[in-house]
Amino acid sequence: MLVKKAAVVSLIPAASLAATSSQTEITIDLQSRYQSVDGFGCSQAFQRAEDIFGKYGLSPKNQSYVLDLMFSRERGAGFTILRNGIGSSNTSTSNLMNSIEPFSPGGPSKPPHYTWDFYNSGQFPLSLEARARGLPYIYADAWSAPGYMKTNQDENWNGYLCGIEGESCPSGDWRQAYANYLVQYVKFYAESGVKVTHLGFLNEPQEVVSYASMGSNGTQAAEFIKILGQTLEREGIDIELTCCDSVGWKEQEDMIPGLQVIGSDGKSAEDYLSIVTGHGYSSAPTFPLSTKRRTWLTEWTDLSGAYTPYTFFADGGAGEGMTWANNVQTAFVNANVSGFVYWIGAENSTTNSGMINLIDDKVIPSKRFWSLASFSKFVRPNAVRVGAVSTNPSVTVINNGSSDASLTINLGKTNRVARTVTPWVTSNDYDLEPMSPINVKGGSFLATVPSRSLTSFVTECG
Known part of the structure; x- marks a missing residue:
C-alpha cells in the first residue's frame, strides 16, 4: 500500500511474492481512479462495548488505552466506522441487546x-468516546425486529417481519411499526448528542440461528426499504440507508436483483440505498457486487481459532495478520469495496473473533489489529483508490514471500513534489512502526519490503 497526499490512495493488487532478489518497479498511476474510500472499523455489539468499560476488570487507564488504540488516529488505528447493534431483546441477560420497545404495545x-x-448495551457511551477521538461514521444495524413483530414471535431463530410479502401474522402488519421503531432509535441518539450516519435493518437473513436474526429475500427486503426510506424522508432525517448484510458476498449478490426491480412509482429499492452491505463468512468479497451503490464489507472474522495475538505470518492461518492484510487488499481491489468492518474490535475472549484481547486488566492487540490499522491510519475517508503497474506481477507491497523485495516505486505525474517517504511496517517483528525516511529523487524512490510483511509508504510533499 502506498499513500500519497491526504486524499489519494494507491492499493496495489495483492498476490504472493515469489522468492527473488531481482529489482522490481512499481508505477503509481494517479490518472486511473477507482472507488472512493469510507474507511475501516469494527463492532462492539452484543454487550462487547461493556468489555471495554470494565465489565471484566479493565482499569480506567486501560479503558482509555484500548479506546485510543481503536479510534485515535494519532495513538492507534483511527477507525472510521463503528457498527452498533439495534437491540431487539426485552432483557439484558447474557449478551443480549436491549430493545427500545421491549414489549408489544398491543x-x-x-x-x-x-x-x-x-x-444501549454500552454502545451509546462507546459512541461518545469514539466520536471524541474523531470517528465520523456510526452504522446502526438491526439483527432482528422485536419478536412480537415477527412470524415466529421470537427475536431468534430467523422468522419474518409480519406483513412482508408472503408472511402474515394474527397480530397484523408490523412493517410500518418496524420502520417507525428504527427511526425512533436514530432520534434517541440524535437527541442525546450523537448522529447516526448509516442505518440497516437486516443481518445475515439467510441464517437460522439461536441469536437475534430475521429472514428476508431480495424482494422482501426491497419492499421494506421503500417503507423505511419514505418514513425517513417524511421525518426529514438525513441518513444513509443500507442493506442487507448477507452472510456472504455471493449471498448478497443473489439479493441484488430484487432490490433493483422498478416499481409502479418508477423507483427501485436501490434508489433509496446509499450502500450495499455484505459479510465474508460463506463467500469472500472477491468480485464487485452488481449495484450502482457503494459497497461495504461489514462483518468478517476468524470464528474458529484460539486467540493469535503475536503472529503476522506462520503458516497462513485464518487468524494471522498477513491473512487479514490480504483480505483487506482483495476486498478493495477485486471487490471494489469502500468500507471494511471487522467483527469485534476488543473483547474479553480467548478466540480470534476480536482484534484486541481483554483479559482481566490486560490489553493485547493482535497482528490482525495492526494489519487493519496499517490501512485505517493512512487511508482516510474520501481517499480514492488509484492504479499501480508492476514490472513483476507477483510483487506487491504486501510481501507474502519468504525473501525481502527490492522495489523502485515511481509516484506518477503530480503537481506536488514528494521529498521523502516513510515506510511503516507490520510484520512478526513490528506493529505498524515507522522506519527511516527515504529520499525521493526525480519522482521515484528505492525501497526494500521485508519478507512476510505489510508496508505502508507515506509521502511528505512540498
Whole structure:
C-alpha cells in the first residue's frame, strides 16, 4: 500500500511474492481512479462495548488505552466506522441487546411504548468516546425486529417481519411499526448528542440461528426499504440507508436483483440505498457486487481459532495478520469495496473473533489489529483508490514471500513534489512502526519490503 497526499490512495493488487532478489518497479498511476474510500472499523455489539468499560476488570487507564488504540488516529488505528447493534431483546441477560420497545404495545397500530436508557448495551457511551477521538461514521444495524413483530414471535431463530410479502401474522402488519421503531432509535441518539450516519435493518437473513436474526429475500427486503426510506424522508432525517448484510458476498449478490426491480412509482429499492452491505463468512468479497451503490464489507472474522495475538505470518492461518492484510487488499481491489468492518474490535475472549484481547486488566492487540490499522491510519475517508503497474506481477507491497523485495516505486505525474517517504511496517517483528525516511529523487524512490510483511509508504510533499 502506498499513500500519497491526504486524499489519494494507491492499493496495489495483492498476490504472493515469489522468492527473488531481482529489482522490481512499481508505477503509481494517479490518472486511473477507482472507488472512493469510507474507511475501516469494527463492532462492539452484543454487550462487547461493556468489555471495554470494565465489565471484566479493565482499569480506567486501560479503558482509555484500548479506546485510543481503536479510534485515535494519532495513538492507534483511527477507525472510521463503528457498527452498533439495534437491540431487539426485552432483557439484558447474557449478551443480549436491549430493545427500545421491549414489549408489544398491543398491536401495530397501537401507540408505541419507547424507552431510552442513554446506554444501549454500552454502545451509546462507546459512541461518545469514539466520536471524541474523531470517528465520523456510526452504522446502526438491526439483527432482528422485536419478536412480537415477527412470524415466529421470537427475536431468534430467523422468522419474518409480519406483513412482508408472503408472511402474515394474527397480530397484523408490523412493517410500518418496524420502520417507525428504527427511526425512533436514530432520534434517541440524535437527541442525546450523537448522529447516526448509516442505518440497516437486516443481518445475515439467510441464517437460522439461536441469536437475534430475521429472514428476508431480495424482494422482501426491497419492499421494506421503500417503507423505511419514505418514513425517513417524511421525518426529514438525513441518513444513509443500507442493506442487507448477507452472510456472504455471493449471498448478497443473489439479493441484488430484487432490490433493483422498478416499481409502479418508477423507483427501485436501490434508489433509496446509499450502500450495499455484505459479510465474508460463506463467500469472500472477491468480485464487485452488481449495484450502482457503494459497497461495504461489514462483518468478517476468524470464528474458529484460539486467540493469535503475536503472529503476522506462520503458516497462513485464518487468524494471522498477513491473512487479514490480504483480505483487506482483495476486498478493495477485486471487490471494489469502500468500507471494511471487522467483527469485534476488543473483547474479553480467548478466540480470534476480536482484534484486541481483554483479559482481566490486560490489553493485547493482535497482528490482525495492526494489519487493519496499517490501512485505517493512512487511508482516510474520501481517499480514492488509484492504479499501480508492476514490472513483476507477483510483487506487491504486501510481501507474502519468504525473501525481502527490492522495489523502485515511481509516484506518477503530480503537481506536488514528494521529498521523502516513510515506510511503516507490520510484520512478526513490528506493529505498524515507522522506519527511516527515504529520499525521493526525480519522482521515484528505492525501497526494500521485508519478507512476510505489510508496508505502508507515506509521502511528505512540498
